[in-house]
Every structure is written in structure tokens, then in C-alpha cells.
Amino acid sequence: MTADNASNDAPQAPPSRRIDPAGLVIAAALAVLAAVLVWDASRLPTTTMYGMGPEAMPIVVAVGLGLLAIGNLIDALRGNLPPRESADPKPVLLILGGLALLIAIIGFGGGFILATSVLFVATSAAFGRRAILTDLVIALVMSTLIYLAFDRLLTLSLPAGPLERLL
Amino acid sequence: MESFAALAHGMAVAVQPMNLLYALIGVFLGTAVGVLPGIGPALTVALLLPVTYKLDPGGSLIMFAGIYYGGMYGGSTTAILINTPGESASMATALEGNKMAKAGRGGPALATAAIGSFVAGTIATIGLAFLAPWLVDFAVRFGPEDYFALMCVAFVTVSATFGDSPIRGLTSLFIGLTLGLIGIDKLTGQARLAFGIPELLDGVEVTTLAVGLFAVGEALYVASRRHHAEEQIEPVRGSLWMTMQDWKRSWKAWLRGTMFGFPIGALPAGGAEIPTFLSYSTEKRLTKHPEEFGKGAIEGVAGPEAANNASAAGTLVPLLTLGLPTSATAAMMLAGFQQYGLNPGPLLFAERPDLVWGLIASLFIANVMLLVLNLPLVGLWVRLLAIPQPWLYAGILVFATMGTIAAKPSVVELSMLAGFGLLGFLMRRFDFPIAPVVVGLILGPIAESQLRRALAISLGDPIVLLQSPMSATLLAIALIALVAPFVLKGLDRFKASED
């Protein structure tokens, strides 16, 4: 958020004329979002007797999103997007994979300790750690302590799986 | 001045050594539980309330006050240190606070938060003691159209979080407004944008969005850039404590934050979020160091934290004078008060002055204890940031998901958290500001329902928005705030072209 692009709201010629494909995708996504809002609002029953109905605000937001889609499109066509450095997709996918596994484990009743441990190991690997076993032990101990604190001290039940039942 | 005498008597009871100890224990427990993600102040109070039952009424009340303040402060600690606001009111604190922590200024950030909470809490408690009956009269006259006008003022101030490009700022805001539409419409009970998923009917939880965008998004972003340069977090750079400069920049922000927080908190539907945003944008406008905003400006922590705490004291105004809990935390406090035979309501100040002043004295003492306990801990807290980066971010992610798991352990909610994390990553990558999304989610639904209430009462006649003097004034302020920057900019250009 520190990028310098003062040229955005100024009328002078943009610095580059290269079209930014990412900008086009963003503009398209906003337009799709606006269309979804209008579709959703159109199927709301109009039961309101007095004042504004539930469909008014979605339409207002949809119009705003539509205008912003156009604005972002113009920015993209002018190549007005701020410069960005290359990103390494591997660690991002690793963390997202960890989150997906966590959700799957919770969803299938694998329990809190296992789920958070997987996320911990995946994240720490994404940040360059290779000692997976050590990290796994750290994660298991930490999440077990957290589980016990919630369960015993606060009597809030976190999702329980096979590991939790051993405690 | 019988108030003073009564307060002095309450104080005399509260400063007995045992009671001071109870206050300290309360603050300690409150902070310890409050720093856990997903456990906001309301739940902290709910969980720890039974602990206080075992004491005599005086000690129990004072420990309760300590838990309350400790829980409030615990949420800010995680916001500053690991960018994981424990409740929506700490969001503004996270904006600058976490930047400070990353720049090695976590110590001053935590200190200004603690001292600011203390200053705001103290002033607001005095306000509670002497202005409550008058203030509640004003608060009760605030109708739906006035709230809508107040939201308009708040919306205008959002632009302070926009960054360089108005288009990208507005895009973020409208994404937030869209998210705010999800769920059951408050006025007609119709489901909007829920796509038949029952978990979506309650709408998007502010903390899920904030934690996803801030904590998860940030972890993804930092990970994606590791090959450029290892991000170095120094726990302490420069002084661990606030410097003279920090004090100078903080004290006005504390006072201004209190001025926003207390009266708005006293409004039945005021809440704590709006004053924190108002304070943040005010500090950003008034600061002498605008270049630091977005990189860790201490005013941006001091103001919102003070506003947050002052608004908490503000909610006690309707609670004590009308017996009305206007927030989840206040509802838990009501349960606590009833425990001590304190039945908040219009007659309370007249019938049981001893209990009221005892409570107010307890709040003072608890506030002092918060400072006593937490200032020495600042050094310890910031050491957390010395944890090696892989473990630090792994721990942050575990903490962040744990909050969601504890509050709503559903696959849908966790998927939303992950989705918001991805959104936060993409927005960082393409330089869209993050905060307006959360602001849109908070303000959008309030503005919508208040406007619709006003119009339902007036049978659809929009003139009602201008008929109330309060609403008309606020709308005028919003309009001026909206137009003034453009006019000033125009004048600047005009001047510049003359040179």
C-alpha cells in the first residue's frame, strides 16, 4: 500500500500504455458481483408495506460496483495499476493447502489438535523450515495445551477427534 | 456535592488491600482470557463471572470490573502484536498498531494503548458519574434518522483509510458493503445472498473477515515475497518505552478519542466501532506526521484505543440509568450486576447510591490495576515477536483459526476465513486497501436498517431525514467533510498555478 502512483486522479498522460490483464480480471469480477446482486435482489419477495424494501440496498450497491468495474477497467486499459514485484506461488499454495486440510480434518471429525498441527507444520514449511518432525512435535504439544486450556479451564468445547478422546 | 462524598466512600472501600488484590487478579484473568482469539470481552466476562461468585459482594464487584477491563485490553494486545483483532472495535488499533510492532515499536504501541485506555476510562468514568442522567436524555432522543445521519458522517471519514487511489479505496468499500448484504435482512427476515447455506443466514462475522483479511492475508503475502528479502522483525528498535515525542503525540489523541467514544458509546445503537473509525480518521487528518500513517503512526493507536475504552464506559450510561444492555458485553455486565443485587434502571441512582458509587469506584481501581499489571508486561509481550519467522506466522495462523473454531466450528465459517485470507492476499498484491472492506461490512448494514426504519416510521417520506435537527446537522457535517477536501485541493491547484 506504499506504492507511488500519484498519476491516478491527475489528468496528465499515464506513465505506460501497457494493458494490465490482472486489472481486466478485477474489473470483470466486480461486474459479475454486481450481476449476482441484481439477480439475488430480483428474486426477493416484495412484502414490505412501508418504506424501503430489502431489494433497494443491493441495487444501490450493485450500481456502485458496476461503476467501479468501469473505473477499474479504465485503469487497467491505461496500464495505471501500481507496479508489483513477482510473487512466489509455492508458499501461498502450501499455506492454503494447510488451511484446506484443517477444514477437511475438522469437517470429518478429526479434531482440533490434529487440524491445527497440520496447519502449523504447513505454514512453517512455507516459511522455509525443513525440520518437519520437530515442528510437528511443537505443534502437537502447543495445540494440546490450547485444547486443555479451553476444555478444562474455560469449559468451551473445541471439536474433538480421536486424539482429544485420549485426554 | 453529595456525589463526591459518595464516591469518596466508595473509594475508601475499594482501596482496602484485599480488594486491591481482587482487582489485580481480575485484571490478570481478564487479560489472560481476553488475548485468546475468538474470545471478545463479552465472552471473557461470561466465562469468568462464576469465579467472582465466591467472594463477598464488594470484592466480587471489584474483581468483575477488573475482568471487564482486562478483557477489553486483551483484544488490543493481539491486534497490535499479531494483527488479529479479538473484536471489531480493535480493528482500527490493528491498522497502525501492528505496523508499529513490526517496526520494532510494539512497546510504545502497547504502552500508548494501555495508558490511553486508562486515561479514556478514567475520564469516561467521571463522565458516567456526573453526566449520566443528562446524557441519557440526549441519547434517548436519538432516532433512526439521526443514526442514519451519523453513519453518513462515518462513511465520509472512511476515505482516511483509502490510501492513494480513490477508485481502489471505493472498490474495497463496496466489496465490504456487498459482504454486509449477506444474510437475513433485519427488517423483513428475508435471506439475501445466502444461496441456501444456513451458515450464511447470520451474515459475515466481522471478526472472521478482519482476521482473515489481516492475519491470514498478511501471512500469505509475506510468504509470497520471501524470495525477495527476508522480512526482519525486530521486537525492539529504539526505546521499549514511550519517548517524550510519543507522549506529545499521544495525549491529544487520547483526549480526542475519549470525546468520540463516550457520547457515541452512550447512544443505544452507537457501538464502539464508529468512534474508533472517527478517531482514526481525525488523527490522520490532524497529525503533523501524515507520512507515518500506514507505516505505524502512534496517534493511530492512541486515539482509537481511547475511543474504544471510552465507548465501553459510555455503554454503562444506558445500562445503569435505564437498565438497558446495548451491547453483548453490557448484557453480560447486567447479569453480573444482578448477581450483586444491583438492579439497573431509572431508580438505581436514587435507591442504591452506595452500590452505584461502589461500582464506579471499582471501575477506577480496576483501571489503575490494568496499568499496574500491563505496563511491566509490555516487555514480555513484544518478545513474542522474537520467535523465528516460520514459527511466528505458523503460530499466528493457528491462533487466527482457533478463534473461528472456538466461536463457530463449522466448515463454512472456516472456509470463509480461508477465502477472506486469499482475498486479503490478492488485495495486498494488487494494492487495494484492506480496512475499507471491514468498515463497509460494519457500517453498511447499520446505515441501511436505520434508514429503512426511519422511512417505515414516516411511511416512506424522506423529508424525515431533514426534519430532525440532529440529523440535519450531521448530514450537513457529512456534506462539508465530503466536499471540503475537493474545494481545498482546487484552491491549492489554483494557488499553485498562480505561482
Place this chain on the structure above:
Amino acid sequence: MIPFQTRLFGAVVALALAASPALAQQLELKIMAPAAPGGGWDQTARSMQQALVAAKIARSVQVTNVAGAGGSVGIAQFVNGAKGDGNQMMVNGFVMVGALAMNKSPVTLDQVTPIARLTEEIQVIVVPANSPLKTAQDLANAVKADIAKVTFAGGSAGGVDHVMAALFAGTIGADAKKINYIPFSGGGESLAAILGGKVTAGISGLSEYEGQIKSGKLRALGVTSEKRIAGVDIPTFKEQGIDLVIANWRSVVAPPGITAEQRKVLSNAVESMVKSDAWKEILKQKGWEDAYLGGDAFADFLKKETTRVTDVLKSVGLVKS
């Protein structure tokens, strides 16, 4: 490790009462609060936990929270996940009836096994002290004269306050569909709207506005109980010629598919809990009104209440028929 004497005593009592508390002592229950920690259902579940353990009716009670959509998420999980499990119960209440209908929930209250109603709260209609309306009949006349101009402030759409406003209109012969009901997020907000004279009348649980009524800031036009409540100087709607009886109740239910034996054990456990001193103490602390109704009477009540609420919600257009 129960001492021998206690076990012997337990066995004797079991023989004597045939309700077998010795068996019940072995109960390890799970109670689901289909709401976030801290709310009314959660407090009910945790109070049950406290009382069941304190009165030694169950050895352990675990409270789980499944929040979402007025209980729709919780009941779905309860009905599917706890089927046939005789050690689980779920707290629910009036609000869930409306929420399930409005959210078109595939799971309904017909599927659960009713155990008992526990508490209830009487509802009240109030007006600001300076309002020209003095009695429930005045309000009825105002509604009949111009239904749009009479604005009601209350809680969430489809909740007990909303249902009550529609019932009021229906009872006096006005068109329930045309009521101008304005939902507010909490008691504080709606009270401000009432005191500030923004709305004509307010609807809420009696305890919420009791302080204001006593201090004279609000005037109560009527309460929804069958008969006058002891110690409360407010006429019922019934004695004013308006047949409006409604209460905001909370109850506890068991999963579908449990045996009659299992149901008996749970019903007995809840019944002994309601009679325990621990429960009475909690009711007093929290200001809850005891409204115990067990067995088939409760099953009947639940069925009637479901039909009534669904009909009302249809009449105001919140639920499509």
C-alpha cells in the same frame, strides 16, 4: 469411587422411588445450545449443566454451542448427528419455531423428541407516558382507524414480538398483513425509539421494561398472561376483552429415534432438576419464570405453538404458504 454407604443409600432410594436416581447418577449428558456462548439459550444450557451436576442427577454434563440462524444450524446438526443418542439434549425456544419456518429449514421441530418446557416470559405492550393511548382498547381503536400510522417497535422480524403484533391486529379484526412493525436490534434501541416518541408503541418481554414502567416513563397497556401476575399491577389483554395470550418460552428436547426408555430417563432427569434447589436458586438469580411442562402435555403444546406461529408468519407474509 462412591463410598459404600452412599451406594447402598442410592440403591434403597432407587427401590423406593423406582425413578432410579442411582442409574441417573451414571448419566453423562451432552446439551447443545444452538446459539453462541453468552446468549439466552446458552445460559439456559449452562444453568442446566450447573443444576444437574449440583443436584447429583448427572455425573457430568457437557455444553456445546452450535450458533447460526436462530437455531436452524444447530437443530439440523442435532437431528442428523445425535439420532438415537439417549444422552443428548438441545435447548430451544419460541424464536426457533419462527426461525425454522422463515429459513425454510429442511429440519423441523416435529422431528425432535419433546422433553419439557422450562421457563417462560410474559410479553407486554407499552407506550410512552405522554401518549394519548391509555388502555389496550385505545390502541385497538387506533389500529382500526389507520393501521399504517400505528408503529410498533420490537425485536427481530419473525420473533416473538413480531408474532405478537400480528396476533394483536388479528385478534381485534384488523389486517395483520398491514401492521407497521419496525424491528430493532436490541431492547436498548427500541426503548429509545419508544421514549423518544418515534413510534406509537413498543412490544417486549415484561422484565426488560419493568423498570421504566415502575418509574412512570412508560405506560403498560397490557400483559399477555392468562391471569394477572402476582405483584404486577398491569391488566391482562384478556380482561380488556382482547384474546391475546402468548409467552416467550424456552424448552429442552431430545434427538429423534430414541427409545421410550431413554426418553423416560431424560424426562425424569429434567423433572428432578426442575425440582432441585440448585435450579430454583438459578431461576431466582436470573429472574426466570418457572414454566415447567413435561411429557405429552409439552409435546402437545409444542405442536400447537408451531402451527400458531407458522400461521401468523404466513399472514404477515414472512413465510410463503
